Amino acid sequence: xxxxxxxxxxxxxxxxxxxxPMLLLASSTYEPATLGAGNAGxxxxxxxxxxxxxxxxxxxxxxxxxxxTVPRPRDYRQGLFKFRSTPYGSLPLVSDLYHTITYxxxxxxxxxxGSIEPRARLxxxxxxxxxxxxxxxxxxxxxxxxxxxxxxxTESAIxxxxxxxxxxxxxxxxxxxxxxxxxxxxxxxxNALPPANLTRGRTKQEVTAHDIYRTFMTGLNGTPMAGFANxxxxxxxxxxxxxxxxxxPWKESNKxxxxxxxxxxxxxxxxxxxxxxxxxxxxxxxxxxxxxxALAGTxxxxxPEIDIHPGDAVTFTNDGGGPHSxxxxxxxxxxxxxxxxxxxxxxxxxxxxxxVFSSEGDSYxxxxxxxxxxxxxxYCLPHLGVGERGKIVVQ
Amino acid sequence: MTTVRRLVFAIIGIIxxxxxxxxxxxxxxxxxxxxxxxxxxxxxWPVLNSFxxxxxxxxxxxxxxxxxEVLTEPAYWPxxxxxxxxxxxxxxxxxxxxxxxxxxVPSGGYFIGAYVNLGAHVSLxxxxxxxxxxxxxxxxxxxxxxxxxxRFFGSSWLNLRVGSIEQDLPIAGARDFTENSVGKTAWGYTxxxxxxxxxxxxxxxxxxxxxxxxxxxxxxxxSFFSNAGAQATHHDIWSTPSAYLHLTHMFQLxxxxxxxxxxxxxxxxxxxxxxxxxxxLRMQQRYGVDFQQWLFHDALPLHLTExxxxxxxxxxxxxxxxxxxxxxGYMLQADYVPxxxxxxxxxxxxxxxxxxxxxxQPGAFGxxxxxxxxxxxxxxxxxxxxxxxxxxxGLNVQPYAAKDGTELKTLQFYVPIxxxx
Numbered sequence: 075x076x077x078x079x080x081x082x083x084x085x086x087x088x089x090x091x092x093x094x095p096m097l098l099l100a101s102s103t104y105e106p107a108t109l110g111a112g113n114a115g116x117x118x119x120x121x122x123x124x125x126x127x128x129x130x131x132x133x134x135x136x137x138x139x140x141x142x143t144v145p146r147p148r149d150y151r152q153g154l155f156k157f158r159s160t161p162y163g164s165l166p167l168v169s170d171l172y173h174t175i176t177y178x179x180x181x182x183x184x185x186x187x188g189s190i191e192p193r194a195r196l197x198x199x200x201x202x203x204x205x206x207x208x209x210x211x212x213x214x215x216x217x218x219x220x221x222x223x224x225x226x227x228t229e230s231a232i233x234x235x236x237x238x239x240x241x242x243x244x245x246x247x248x249x250x251x252x253x254x255x256x257x258x259x260x261x262x263x264x265n266a267l268p269p270a271n272l273t274r275g276r277t278k279q280e281v282t283a284h285d286i287y288r289t290f291m292t293g294l295n296g297t298p299m300a301g302f303a304n305x306x307x308x309x310x311x312x313x314x315x316x317x318x319x320x321x322x323p324w325k326e327s328n329k330x331x332x333x334x335x336x337x338x339x340x341x342x343x344x345x346x347x348x349x350x351x352x353x354x355x356x357x358x359x360x361x362x363x364x365x366x367x368a369l370a371g372t373x374x375x376x377x378p379e380i381d382i383h384p385g386d387a388v389t390f391t392n393d394g395g396g397p398h399s400x401x402x403x404x405x406x407x408x409x410x411x412x413x414x415x416x417x418x419x420x421x422x423x424x425x426x427x428x429x430v431f432s433s434e435g436d437s438y439x440x441x442x443x444x445x446x447x448x449x450x451x452x453y454c455l456p457h458l459g460v461g462e463r464g465k466i467v468v469q
Numbered sequence: 470m471t472t473v474r475r476l477v478f479a480i481i482g483i484i485x486x487x488x489x490x491x492x493x494x495x496x497x498x499x500x501x502x503x504x505x506x507x508x509x510x511x512x513x514w515p516v517l518n519s520f521x522x523x524x525x526x527x528x529x530x531x532x533x534x535x536x537x538e539v540l541t542e543p544a545y546w547p548x549x550x551x552x553x554x555x556x557x558x559x560x561x562x563x564x565x566x567x568x569x570x571x572x573x574v575p576s577g578g579y580f581i582g583a584y585v586n587l588g589a590h591v592s593l594x595x596x597x598x599x600x601x602x603x604x605x606x607x608x609x610x611x612x613x614x615x616x617x618x619x620r621f622f623g624s625s626w627l628n629l630r631v632g633s634i635e636q637d638l639p640i641a642g643a644r645d646f647t648e649n650s651v652g653k654t655a656w657g658y659t660x661x662x663x664x665x666x667x668x669x670x671x672x673x674x675x676x677x678x679x680x681x682x683x684x685x686x687x688x689x690x691x692s693f694f695s696n697a698g699a700q701a702t703h704h705d706i707w708s709t710p711s712a713y714l715h716l717t718h719m720f721q722l723x724x725x726x727x728x729x730x731x732x733x734x735x736x737x738x739x740x741x742x743x744x745x746x747x748x749x750l751r752m753q754q755r756y757g758v759d760f761q762q763w764l765f766h767d768a769l770p771l772h773l774t775e776x777x778x779x780x781x782x783x784x785x786x787x788x789x790x791x792x793x794x795x796x797x798g799y800m801l802q803a804d805y806v807p808x809x810x811x812x813x814x815x816x817x818x819x820x821x822x823x824x825x826x827x828x829x830q831p832g833a834f835g836x837x838x839x840x841x842x843x844x845x846x847x848x849x850x851x852x853x854x855x856x857x858x859x860x861x862x863g864l865n866v867q868p869y870a871a872k873d874g875t876e877l878k879t880l881q882f883y884v885p886i887x888x889x890x
Contacts, residue, residue, distance in 0.1 A: 119769050122768070123506075127504060127505055183504060188684045192723050194767035
């Protein structure tokens with residue numbers, strides 16, 4: 075039989091007839107339109123197959139592989155999830171967890187599980203919810219609204235830079251994550267958590283402008299990255315997004331934003347924390363009374379204002395809400411007070427920026443001995459976005 | 470022939486020579502690298518689940534920016550080892566006589582190898598021979614190797630592998646549950662008397678283009694390979710040019726009963742020589758369809774596989790033939806996973822001769838009925854070390870195949886213990 079017989083058009087036609095419909099089929103991946111509750115019982119088996127080695131049998135993030143994952147796996151027992159569409163401190167939506175499970179977290183040990191069937195992903199979310207009572211005790215949160223993006227212009231990026239310098243640079247520095255606090259940032263579980271390098275064009279879950287906006291406004295629960303939804307307007311937030319996009323090869327970065335990046339304007343405005351020169355002083359111990367200020371990481375509608383006398387001290391205590399770090403605005407203290415204040419702040423991590431005290435009950439004391447009279451405005455660096463700040467008046 | 474061409478042929482030839490065996494294995498090196506259990510990627514190793522298949526399709530990467538070796542745990546070492554051995558009982562009998570019966574511990578298998586990711590695009594499997602014993606009875610085993618460039622032009626649809634090619638099948642020869650040599654899949658069939666031993670299960674030297682969408686819902690695999698490998702009597706591995714194509718599409722149905730369904734189409738044209746050189750090539754043809762269903766649960770599924778294919782060898786490949794040999798292969802496999810550690814597998818494969826190559830052959834000559842039943846229980850010592858026990862029973866029934874013209878039955882009961890490190 076001649077070889078050519080094997081190439082008969084009949085056979086070829088049959089093959090193509092079968093093959094073409096397959097090639098023309100659109101993706102049949104089922105993506106649930108509304109992400110309802112999964113089955114926790116079924117999800118337990120999914121968890122045991124895919125998750126347990128990192129997140130542990132009890133959801134405590136202490137699985138067998140936890141010691142060499144970067145960062146350490148999520149401890150589900152507190153109900154603290156970084157990547158959400160909901161306000162800072164809130165539980166995430168099911169769709170937020172579904173997104174994280176599906177796409178993973180870039181640059182970490184969390185792989186994408188989009189290849190396992192959607193129902194299994196919903197089931198394992200239901201099982202994860204059993205680890206924390208928050209899921210039973212708290213109402214379903216409402217996601218933040220993300221308004222239409224403002225034009226991504228050079229001017230917008232420059233405005234965003236100003237906001238960035240005041241609110242973000244202490245950790246993110248020039249965008250590479252080299253801020254003065256960078257080496258001391260830790261998460262709610264006491265693990266080192268370096269600030270994101272924003273110059274690489276993507277972070278763990280942020281690729282688009284929409285992603286950056288969401289994270290900027292919602293913050294990352296359990297980390298020093300607080301949400302700014304209650305501090306900044308949406309236009310200001312979009313300005314920051316455009317500035318961030320100007321720092322690196324972000325997916326939606328454009329020429330106008332790149333132009334902004336080419337202008338070297340990374341100097342902190344108004345004599346802010348970035349360029350304060352406060353070195354050279356000698357610490358003076360307090361001799362007077364000590365006043366306590368409790369920090370809980372919540373929105374401060376009535377900022378604390380206390381009156382003290384020269385020689386007194388102020389002790390800031392961690393009353394919950396994750397890590398805290400006390401800082402003073404260099405342009406919001408009496409003229410010439412910076413050097414002595416810096417000297418009286420133990421273990422500073424930057425100009426007028428105190429160390430992170432992460433555990434509930436921890437405290438940080440600043441002596442006001444040898445300090446000039448006047449008003450000193452302080453803020454909690456990780457919770458600046460939720461307005462945790464106050465005023466100390468030395469009389 | 471240019472020097473470069475000679476060098477390329479030499480490298481590929483060396484790889485081809487090592488394709489004598491196509492071992493099944495799990496790769497604990499991956500578990501160590503990513504901190505995951507073997508069961509994350511395997512229904513029961515080496516059979517991949519959807520997550521593991523997507524990982525393989527991506528060149529054994531998760532593409533989360535942490536695939537380079539240097540970014541993994543400091544203690545990570547990409548080498549793996551795999552060994553199996555155990556008690557085996559075999560019986561071969563005709564309808565009238567027991568032709569052979571023996572039991573004991575065979576030589577087993579011992580392998581060592583490495584999977585490595587280099588930079589953003591290159592993955593490779595390398596191998597090292599493992600010598601068991603000394604002198605003329607020593608056993609040298611090697612894993613076939615390959616190198617793969619992932620994501621040409623940044624597209625997951627364009628990946629190129631060179632070296633030993635595992636044909637893309639629902640149950641590839643290198644990815645069976647068991648080392649039982651009886652009760653293999655229908656794809657392992659070769660027409661009796663054909664000078665070519667080509668089967669779809671074989672790993673072959675060549676090139677493979679493959680691609681897929683993000684979650685491996687749609688996939689293709691196109692291989693160009695040498696059927697005969699690098700035969701010493703022929704000039705190069707292209708003495709027997711052949712091609713294989715497999716297209717698959719998965720439907721993620723998200724129903725309570727049926728979770729996922731996959732349909733696949735495959736076709737191959739393989740050549741083989743009938744003379745002393747490549748000028749007398751004759752063709753073999755295989756084409757078919759395969760279906761898979763995952764029922765009830767993703768993590769603990771009842772996994773069904775059905776396949777139908779037709780094969781044809783040209784008459785010139787079968788000494789004494791007056792017509793092409795044509796056969797049909799059917800297969801049904803059911804795997805049930807009641808727990809993450811346990812998989813119960815069963816298989817029935819039926820080969821029926823549609824057209825006899827030799828007119829005098831009796832009607833059912835060449836038919837084969839193959840059955841397999843067993844289970845595999847895996848025990849995770851650590852993510853660095855797993856063990857398994859996999860008792861299985863295989864039966865192969867071939868009418869008219871015994872010397873006395875009666876039915877030939879081959880039975881094998883095998884209880885190997887496997888360890889992977």
